Amino acid sequence: MSKPKNWPATLPYLKAPLYGKDISPSHIQFLRTKPPNESSAIDQVPIAPASSPATETPCPRVKIQAITDRNHPAYGQFGLFAAQNIAPGELILAYLGRLHGRATTSEESDYDLWLDREMDVAVDAAGEGNEGRFVNDYRGIEGKERANARFGNVFCERWGEVCVGVWAVGGGKAKDDGKKKMKKKSEGGIKKGEEILVSYGKGFWEERRKDGDGDGDGGGEKWASRGY
Template sequence: MGKDATPKNWLSSVPYLSQPSFAPHVTKAQQESLRIRSPDLTAIIPSNFPRGPCPLVRIIPISDPSHPANGQAGLFAARHLEPGALILPYYGLIHSSLPPHSLTHDKSDYDLWLNKEAGVAVDAEKAGNEARFVNDYRGVRERPNAEFRQCWDVRSGQQCMAVFVLPAGKNTPMKAGACGIAKGTEILVSYGKGFWAKRREEHEETVGQDIQAYED
């Protein structure tokens, strides 16, 4: 492997993916479901989009005590990114979201639906690409400047999740949205209310277990 096989500041403990990776348990029917392009799947990853480390982004360690991800890392724009532009695909382990396989990924912070109807999701916790470093906007800025969007990957001929710059005017003032994402700015999305609700439940459950253990 060459010196550019992984991006700068990549975690050595996490395999870097430059294409989709399927868990062995994913059924043939589930794989085939990802190769069906519905008419409303208009966003695409074009055939000439390069694989490997993405020149549009940089992984940068965060050392700001006020940042929710302080001590970890975030994904930043390496150049100006236009409104609505594709930034990069979200790669991880494509797996079944049905029991018992769903239990393995239930507590992952990197798991996204890929095709909910087919029971397929993608988890970048233990393998992925730069997109796994995208943080939530809460506690960093007033609004997100990017979003996860389901799209069609022309290169592999299947559905994919990817990170896009928010279009001008979407969840942001028109004047700000028209600017896209400036070079050096952190790329931030909304993880969604469901994500945070689930994390609150897990926290309450953990606290309850700790109290019970103390009382015992």
Template sequence: MARPPKHWPSHVQYLTVPKFHPSVSTDALSFLKGGSSNRLNSSPPAPPSLGVIRQITDPSHPAYGQHGLFAVRKIPARTLIAEYIGEVHSDERPTSDYDISLHRFPGESVGMDAATMGNEARFVNDYRGIRQKPNAQFSDQRTAGGGLRMCICSLAEGIRKGDEIVVSYGKGWWAARSSS
């Protein structure tokens, strides 16, 4: 089992490959794994993250007191920063702030939830109130083994060493929270 990075919360399980919840259908599993072996741990571990977890100590930061992900080195444009790893599921997770959509099938929406298990990528904050615009984005990619993964990649300008890595969660994400 891989050792969690610095600042990893003790109540969250550290993962290097996604875990699959029983709610995911057999057909969805086959698509997500891309025809690779159906053994649950057959996928390769995610490459090391180019971001480190840091506590946010600036009181003007909108996520003050929480954590964020910061560039360990200069990150060129369109570079994989980290895979977003968590629990792949098809059940509803309305209260999770760490759940992102992985793929939609007719009648089945598959998400990746990093609320109780995940990796460094779960600490990526939304750019609103932090920077003028995102410097990274979510993008789905297939691993060499064929598995579908959600990745965080730098945008066209690249990222300076030490900068916070921020994405857009999307207006819908914030709208869902303001209406609940």
């Protein structure tokens, strides 16, 4: 199987990061610099080994499903669901798309995340991507009070470069965007069949609704479109 089930027929499916025209040699050098294995620094980018299922394409950990529940705020769209139990703190999958800089940001994209704002590299999955582009936000979904996943960079040995990853929250290893203390080490994890939900952050929704969402938390700084 070369594409995941329910992948849109007209959208290219990526099996590796794609470089936009404005990705320069210094971007590439930054992307391909492997973090030291032994460092325990808090901002250390974790390493996913080449054999990690999280970087397989299609990814066996997830499935793309149509949202058929009329009460779901993304009714009529797609969402990303766990195809197996996912442990707290585990890397679920890489978020693949077209790598680009600020100059080629599409203001309209709802799929554009900063990989590294300082280095001016973002990843836009609007025009092509992988299953990661189908992760919805937890807000407004019945019974969901918080995200069970988060965006965070990871060095993927499969491609030899830094990517944005989608991680299960919890596990006590990863920092939660530095904004919230991790709760109990045992907390988190995603059960097979459960929807994988991140927090897009308050900024994402404010930009769309301009009425103040109020319950936002971290994550908004990840979006590269619409002037964040």
